[in-house]
Amino acid sequence: MFESLSSRLGDVFERLKRRGALSETDVSEALREVRVALLEADVALPVVKDFIASVKERAVGQDVVRSITPGQMVVKIVHDCLVETLGTAEDINLAAAAPVPVLMVGLQGSGKTTTSAKIALRLKTLDKKKVLLASLDIYRPAAQQQLEILARQADVGSLPILMGEKPVAIARRAMEMGRREGYDVVILDTAGRLHIDEALMAEVAEVRDAVTPTETLLVVDAMTGQDAVNLAREFNEKIGVTGMVLTRVDGDARGGAALSMRAVTGRPIKFLGAGEKLDALEVFHPDRVAGRILG
Numbered sequence: 001m002f003e004s005l006s007s008r009l010g011d012v013f014e015r016l017k018r019r020g021a022l023s024e025t026d027v028s029e030a031l032r033e034v035r036v037a038l039l040e041a042d043v044a045l046p047v048v049k050d051f052i053a054s055v056k057e058r059a060v061g062q063d064v065v066r067s068i069t070p071g072q073m074v075v076k077i078v079h080d081c082l083v084e085t086l087g088t089a090e091d092i093n094l095a096a097a098a099p100v101p102v103l104m105v106g107l108q109g110s111g112k113t114t115t116s117a118k119i120a121l122r123l124k125t126l127d128k129k130k131v132l133l134a135s136l137d138i139y140r141p142a143a144q145q146q147l148e149i150l151a152r153q154a155d156v157g158s159l160p161i162l163m164g165e166k167p168v169a170i171a172r173r174a175m176e177m178g179r180r181e182g183y184d185v186v187i188l189d190t191a192g193r194l195h196i197d198e199a200l201m202a203e204v205a206e207v208r209d210a211v212t213p214t215e216t217l218l219v220v221d222a223m224t225g226q227d228a229v230n231l232a233r234e235f236n237e238k239i240g241v242t243g244m245v246l247t248r249v250d251g252d253a254r255g256g257a258a259l260s261m262r263a264v265t266g267r268p269i270k271f272l273g274a275g276e277k278l279d280a281l282e283v284f285h286p287d288r289v290a291g292r293i294l295g
């Protein structure tokens, strides 16, 4: 991921970096290419506009630091703006009384179930937490069984399945089991739909109100492209998202979704999913990503 953005910008910046002096035309031309590169990487138009405006604002009237060329300075300003837009690296927030409820939300097929198990494995391995997984997906056939299998693979707890139970009741039972059996974290994997719809949002909101999650993580497929903005905005407004996970960054996603979602919601991207295996979860480092984009 981010390679196409990186190679697009690479040429522009190579040219810029070599220049001793920069005319205004050089800068405008470079920014035009930055704009095209961001759009081609699927960053949403309003986000691109804001981004270019803030780079321009900062570049104008800057004293050129002696040790670097004006070209390098523009590159640095773009880099700083990218880092700012991408936010800071933030780990999962577990600052609440145990068992800490973590709600996983998103569309069907985004990678919610896999990501739930990945996060459980990470918390168990790195943080030595006792984690309980529970699937609230009563609609997709075998969704609950799928999570149960993944829980076994990760060697973490899973809530026994009771047929016919409603999502809110499952969530409550998971929290009860969490309390009773001394779990540190309870991860609730909600049902997704193919598209956002009222019924989905109402159900997730009901679960949220029942358990008051410490984290509500929105899982989004990195290939979602332009739709990522609407998705992130909608979930954030209706449910209240505390962080995001971008999955399938191992595919040929163009990386723009990360920038757009972060800019639109102001919520941090916490993890990247980089494969189907349970250990394929990475912490999101904005500075590294910005570095990778700029090459």
Ligand code: GDP
Binding pocket: 106, 107, 108, 109, 110, 111, 112, 113, 114, 115, 192, 247, 248, 249, 250, 251, 272, 273, 274, 275, 276, 280
């Ligand atoms: P859900 O419907 O949102 O719960 O999605 P699932 O967790 O069932 O994932 C759907 C498919 O995507 C499964 O085949 C997963 O193995 C796959 N998947 C999930 N995360 C990733 C990822 O980061 N990379 C890749 N390549 N595949 C993933």
